[in-house]
Amino acid sequence: MPFVIAIVVIAIVAAVVIMARGHRRPRQDEGMQSFRRHIDALSPEARREVIDRARKHDEDRN
């Protein structure tokens, strides 16, 4: 019996957490942060690794 009650309690807590996350209001700066991450990922520094890898591939081929 206590085992069943524990499972029910866990299920209710999980449902409440999921619902709370679903209704969470986005933070005001979330859009800004996401856009910043997007732009940073396109910066020349972020792309350097892929470009260097391509250069190495080119050198190996030649």
Added chain:
Amino acid sequence: MARDLAIDLGTANTLVYMKGKGIVLNEPSVIALNRQTGEVLATGREAWQMIGRTPGYIVAVRPLRGGAITDFEITERMIRLLLQRVGVSRFTRPKVVICVPSAITEVERRAVTDAARRAGAADAQLIEQPMAAAIGADLPIDEPVGNMVIDIGGGTSETAVISLGGIVALEAVRVGSFDIDAAIQSYVRREHGIAVGERTAEEVKVAIGSAEPMEHENQAEVRGRDLMTGLPKTVILTPEEIRFAIDDVVSSIIASVVRCLAKAPPELAQDFLVRGMFLVGGGGLLHGLAQRIERETQVPVKMSNVPLEAVVLGAGHCIEHYDALKSMFMGARR
């Protein structure tokens, strides 16, 4: 654990980039099948060598035309074999980013993603070729300046204006370097009365084809089948003849570049005069094409350092930074 992949599924060539490793495969998009049993006999370079030289029971085909899948089943088998060759099995299901022409329809998009998923991908996302090309060509697309990229592939030519990580203006035509080969084939048939294969036409294009008169031009000797007698025959082709033969195709590509320039906002348009436009894709390697575009648009044209690999490198960068860049995928913006 499977390494995630980026695939440039081109009409002419297919390139695969593996996360953390770089380009692991670069082969023609060709598959050879046994017509009677449906068995795959060869793919990639081996199948490409068979084009136009097969006995009746073998057919060597390009399953993509104009950037679109013309035969869904064959494309799926080709993708499955490509993924197997780079180590994907039923137990290792990677995330895959596939580069596609921006002008593809909803049905074609679904065909590509379904083919990749059925071939073993856990998740398949699409990215527009000019966007991937701009990333791979190392253009400063993270800045608020106008970057213009012209991607001339086997079946499509796309021009895009990109600023702050997004496409501002786009123009695409389903015309590419295969149409240049076809124009050469039909010219030789019409004017010289001989039939030549698509590989011969491509060789002529590479040897003496140009969009503008060049210094030190040579003639080319071409062998084919005489349409009147059926016997083998040799003719001499001049660069002027080839320029005339391919002029309609080249003009339609340049017209799409001009339309894209006209769509660009004036603030970005002025950047092109200083920074120029960047040419990528195998079709961009046609002699004199950069000069001809420059002459007709009055905007400097620069060739990318990695014209053939720019698209897959851009998609590879998206695989390396998947979470930060997933908003760039085609489904994410709809």
